[in-house]
Amino acid sequence: MEHDIAWPGSVRPGGRTARVREAVLEVxxxxxxxxxxxxxxxxxxxxxxxxxxTTVYRRWRTPAGLVADLLVDMAEQSLPRADTGTLLDDLTANARLVAKTLADPRQGNLFRAVIAAAAGDELTATALHTFYDTRLAEWAPCVEDAVVRGEAPVGTDPRAVLSAVSAPLYYRLLASGDPIDQDAADRSARAAALATVAGTFVS
Structure with a gap:
């Protein structure tokens, strides 16, 4: 469920429409x-x-519409998956990117706000689910490749594995308030990798 956002230095399409969208979404x-x-x-x-x-109202219509497009933009700007050659290292890279994102003051607060909005708004919830679907699909080959290499059992569900990596980190963000640091990320990755090897996520 990696979603480290590549805002700094991101390459975006040119043109006035793209510049307007970028400026509006940043604000x-x-x-x-x-x-x-x-x-x-x-x-x-x-x-x-x-x-x-008028431009903003015509294009985005409501705050929920603006959040939905922001999530589309975040998915488009997210960094690609790791390909280290081992399941544990791939999941560790995933967990560290999630932790880096959630521990960042701006990005962590942004995700809190979007998740809170999604709880009461169907459009925002759909956009949030689409965002995570995109990121899970991007990282699924890490698990699929591990199955091919014999590191994980046939039938392992990549979505379940990647969710298990991120879930403890989101718990810290939204519930416990415990630090979201590299140690927490690495423990989450190790736990998910061990569970994967044991067949926990075979569907």
Whole structure:
């Protein structure tokens, strides 16, 4: 479930439409991270991005529509999966990227806000599920390759494995408040790898 966002230095398509979208989504992400979904106002976002509010209302219509597009953009900008040659190392790379994302003040707050919004808004929830579907599909070959190499049993469910890697880290973000650090990431990866080898995730 890797989703480290490659905002700095990202290569985006050119053109005015792309520049408008980039500016609006950057401001929307800042507002979400700083104040949460309830304070996401399209007119304020338009002003912050230097864009006419009519343009923002016409393209995104509602705060939920803006969040949905932000999640699409985040999926598009996410870093590709690791391919280290071993299951444990691939899952460790995955866990470390998740931990890096969630421990980042801006990105961690942004995910808290989006997850909270998804709990009460169907459009946001669908966009959030699509975001994770995209990331799980990107990383599924790590598990599929491990099956081919004989590291994992035939029938292992990649989605279940990758969810097991990230779940403890999200628990720390959303529930316990325990540190989300490299040690936590590495333990999560080791636990998921051991469970995978044991056949826990064979469907």
């Amino acid at each position: 929307a992400g800042d507002v979400l991270a700083d104040r949460g979904f309830a304070q996401l106002d399209l007119a304020e976002v338009a002003a912050g991005a230097g864009v006419g509010k």
